[in-house]
Amino acid sequence: MTLSPIFMNMERWGESFHFARAYKGDTFEQSIKRHEQYLALKLSLNEKQKILDVGCGVGGPLREIVRMSGAHVTGINNNSYQVERxxxxxxxxxxxxxxxFVKGDFTDMPREFDSKFDSIYAVEATVHSPKLETVYSEVFRSLKxxxxxxxxxxxxxxxxxxxxPDHKRIIHGIEEGNSIPSLSSYKQALEAAKSVGFEILEYEDMAIVSDCHEPWYNTLKGNFSLKGFRMTRFGRWTTSKLVYGLECLRIVAPGSSDVAEFLNNTAEALVEAGERDIFTPMFFILLRKPIDSNSSNSN
Structure with missing residues (x-):
């Protein structure tokens, strides 16, 4: 759950604040659900298990995974409003x-989580940890x-x-627009997992496009259908100017146009990073806590 929830709610994401691998012919909703269901399949979830969703947002992926697997899922989120939702x-x-649902910090999870969960997952959430090692260590502790x-x-x-310099500018725009301390490289993410004791089972950049896939950032580029217009570059510009006009008329709160412009710039950075293939929002990693581990990490 990264790209500003305000931005995503304004557009098409609804209850699931994440991107998704899309196949040609998919609706947006189909690609989002498949992306969530993929986690349940890779974790082999079933109705007897207790699962943790790290940084659950308003729970869109969580509910999809519950409905698909029958597992019991706990969500942790540090936002009181989202927990209530x-x-x-x-x-x-x-x-x-x-x-x-638990209001809490995933970089300092409750002690009652120690060795409690059969499996844990995160959907574009752990990027908000100051260091991946910190949140991975807490996940490790919470797993059986x-x-x-x-x-x-x-x-x-x-x-x-x-x-x-161009690469640095684009990545800085993503970090600034999504309140990210610092983006890690894919190698750093894997090293962070190993450093706290995890075994790496699989990893894959699911943003890599084959003949049957659409680029993930097409969602932000939009199209000129009635539904997709708002997400085109011109559509976002038009929305920004509309908000400015409403602000001048005092129909919306002061500063709303600045927020709209800020979010528009964030979307531009994401699209540019995707087109240059210097960033992915869906680097999939599957990890295992060794069977002989105790409740704490190996460090």
Whole structure:
């Protein structure tokens, strides 16, 4: 859950604040659900298991995974408003017995989480940790020995050149626009996982496009249909100017146009990073806590 929830709610994301691998012919909703279901499949979830969603947002992926697997899923989130929204959605959908929500910091998880969960997952959330080692260490502690952790990470790719001023400008725009302390490289993410004791089972950049896929950033580029217009560059510019006009008329709060412009610049940075293939929001990693581990990490 990275790109500003305000921005995503304004557009198409609804309850699931993440990008997704899209196949040609997919609707946006189909690609989002498949991306969530993929985690449940890779973790082999079932109705007897207790699962943790790290940085659960308003719980869109969590509810999809509960419905698909039957597992009990706990979500942790440090935003009180979003936690309350999670509870409301679960009650509305009759999922109260299969879900719990905890207001908490995923870089300092409750001690009652120690060795509690069969599997843990994160959907574009752990990028907000000051250091990946910090949140990975907490995940490691919260897993049962032999438990699995699956995550979609925001990272720079092998094509990113830290000595290229344009690359640095684009990545800084992503960091600034999404309140990210510092983007890690894909290699740094893997090293962080190993450093706290995890075994690496699989990893893949799911943003790599084959003949059957659409680029993930097309969602931000939009199209000139009625539904997609708002996400085109011109559509975002038009929205920004509209908000400015409403601000001048005192219909919306002062500063709203600045926020709209800021979010527009963030979207531009993401598209540019995607087109240059220097960044991915879906570097998939599957990890295992060794069966002989105790409740703490190996460091």
């Amino acid at each position: 999670c509870k409301i959605f679960s009650k509305k959908l009759g999922l109260e017995d299969k879900t719990d 020995p032999g438990g699995l952790f699956a995550t979609y990470e925001w990272v720079t790719t092998q094509n990113y050149d830290e000595n290229n």
